[in-house]
Amino acid sequence: MKGLYAQFTQSMLEPVHDQTCYDILGVKVSPPAQECTALGGSLRRSWFMLGEGAHLSHGAYGAASVFVQNTGDAIRAKMEEDPVRFFYELLFPALSLSLRRTAQFVSGAARNMAFVPNVEFAISAALQSLAQIELFPNGCKILVTSLTYGAVKIAAKEAASRKGGWIDVVEIPTCDDCTDEEILRRFRGKLRGSSIAVFEHISSPTGLVMPVEEICKLCREHSVLSVVDGAHSLGAAEVNLERIRADVYTSNGHKWLMNQRGCAFLAVSEQVRDVLHPVLASWGHDKGFNAEFVWQGTMDYTPMLTMPAAISFLTWCGRGNPEQVYRRNHRLACWAADMLSYILDTKTLFPSEMVACMACVKLPVYANPIEELRLVLSQNEPRVQVAVFFFVVDNEDDRYLRISCAIYNDVWDVLTLAKKLLDVIRAPEEAHRRLRRKEALVNLDLERSLDGL
Structure with a gap:
């Protein structure tokens, strides 16, 4: 046993060549054969097991891609073939x-x-x-x-x-x-x-x-x-x-x-x-x-x-450059926060240049209590997962939505959240008018700009 630990420590000094294919216990780890052509909903349907609805709380517990899950299943199979040797x-x-x-x-x-x-x-x-x-x-x-x-x-x-x-x-x-x-x-x-x-x-x-x-x-x-x-x-x-x-x-x-x-x-x-x-x-x-x-x-x-x-998988989604994914998710999060703060007539918690792929929007004073709002959003169709929490700003205990924008999210998820939120909190007609104005501006060009890595 002592030799195993010494060998492991020594191996930390060995270089890893920058290659796209790795062999982990005989399991080949390489990017999907086909090129990643689009993120958002199409990626979600092909590479994630998420159910129906708008999943805008990725920051809570994440979501493993099917690519990673399949790799893990193959490694577990190797372990169960001979646990002692493994x-x-x-x-x-x-x-x-x-x-x-x-x-x-x-x-x-x-x-x-x-x-x-x-x-x-x-x-x-x-x-x-x-x-x-x-x-x-x-x-x-x-x-x-x-x-x-x-x-x-x-x-x-x-x-x-x-x-x-x-x-x-x-x-x-x-x-x-x-x-x-x-x-x-x-x-x-x-x-x-x-x-x-x-x-x-x-x-x-x-x-x-x-x-x-x-x-x-x-x-x-x-x-x-x-x-x-x-x-x-x-x-x-x-x-x-x-x-x-x-x-x-x-x-x-x-x-x-x-x-x-x-x-x-x-x-x-x-x-x-x-x-x-x-x-x-x-x-x-x-x-x-x-x-x-x-x-x-x-x-x-x-x-x-x-x-x-x-x-x-992340590198594949960015077509060879993970930075492309970071920028895309940042743009979507900023767009979502700006759109929601506009229709709710509130404000964002931080400027867009100070966030990555999560952003917070203040809820209006007439919105439901936090637990009630979270339950209604997540349990009734269309299901929406989004974080809701208290945060003290200027000595006031305000309620905020935290929107998480992952590579499988798109503008349609955000619009689903916006429509349901306005109904749940019984927003005034002016908020619905603002949403309709924003919705009219959402078209395929916007979606392509988000996925145009």
């Missing part, structure tokens, strides 16, 4: 290739990366480990933001409490006040006296894209360790770990990369690499970072092995 002989080399391909995609170093089940696992492991080192003094302060995901904030509080410390909050501005410069100014005012700063790449509830590269630079200047929650970044925007230079960066594969659920990556800096340990101590204990994280007990490792397939 776990003893085949798993570690396959995980090595998959991790190195993932590292290549995010411009990271595989020796400083590991697969984990999800971002919450990674954040907890990182903060619990950092709380034990001498750099983390008694009475320390951990910085979070007003947009920090609830589970991440809990992990930060728990880590700080172990040293008699506390958390402090950077208030992120909203609406037209939100700029990169203003966010950085607010961080500067809070970094002094902090030990760790925990912040988002793309905010989960709001879709705001934070200036992570610049925040990490500020953290280094103030000798503060940076922990980036990138749960929504992989597959939604470019992730370049060489440029970001975070001490800890983690992102899920199942959201915007459209991998199977159960895989995220954890990337660390050389400074903290040797002090980070998984929550679960197992056979790789004391054998180094890669060895400690590779084995997390007997479980289904398939989602970690299908990461190259997910990367391949």
Whole structure:
């Protein structure tokens, strides 16, 4: 067993050639043979198992493509052919290739990366480990933001409490006040006296894209360790770990990369690499970072092995360039937010240049209570899945829709949401007139412009 862990660690130094076809346990991972001709509804019908209705909440739990699911099924079949051989002989080399391909995609170093089940696992492991080192003094302060995901904030509080410390909050501005410069100014005012700063790449509830590269630079200047929650970044925007230079960066594969659920990556800096340990101590204990994280007990490792397939599918959708997908989804999200805020006569939470593929629109004061609205939208035909939540702006507790625009969404999904929403909230006739004006402008030219990669 010792040899397996040593071999795995050594394999992290091996290069992965930039090729389109990979062999994972004899399963060929290559892009679909035919060219991707269109995104939106036609892609959904061909490559996803989603049911009828408008699925505009991809940011919640993602949706794995049929391409990835078929690859996973083939890998599971290999596992069930001979489970003992799979776990003893085949798993570690396959995980090595998959991790190195993932590292290549995010411009990271595989020796400083590991697969984990999800971002919450990674954040907890990182903060619990950092709380034990001498750099983390008694009475320390951990910085979070007003947009920090609830589970991440809990992990930060728990880590700080172990040293008699506390958390402090950077208030992120909203609406037209939100700029990169203003966010950085607010961080500067809070970094002094902090030990760790925990912040988002793309905010989960709001879709705001934070200036992570610049925040990490500020953290280094103030000798503060940076922990980036990138749960929504992989597959939604470019992730370049060489440029970001975070001490800890983690992102899920199942959201915007459209991998199977159960895989995220954890990337660390050389400074903290040797002090980070998984929550679960197992056979790789004391054998180094890669060895400690590779084995997390007997479980289904398939989602970690299908990461190259997910990367391949995303690249195929962008006709060789994932950036094309990011831009297309961004355009659709911005169009959706602008259209909905126009017909509702409200406003968006952030400017269009500050979001990626999720955007938030304020609901009018006469709209239904949140739970009632969510249930009515999702349970009655046509079914619409969209996130609804409270958010405090200018000391007012407002309700917002969070629209997630994935590669299988199109303008017709957004119009379905708009029509049903106006009926459910009993909007005034003027709102319906605005919708009809917008609907008249939607034609095939708009749809082609979104898919014209």
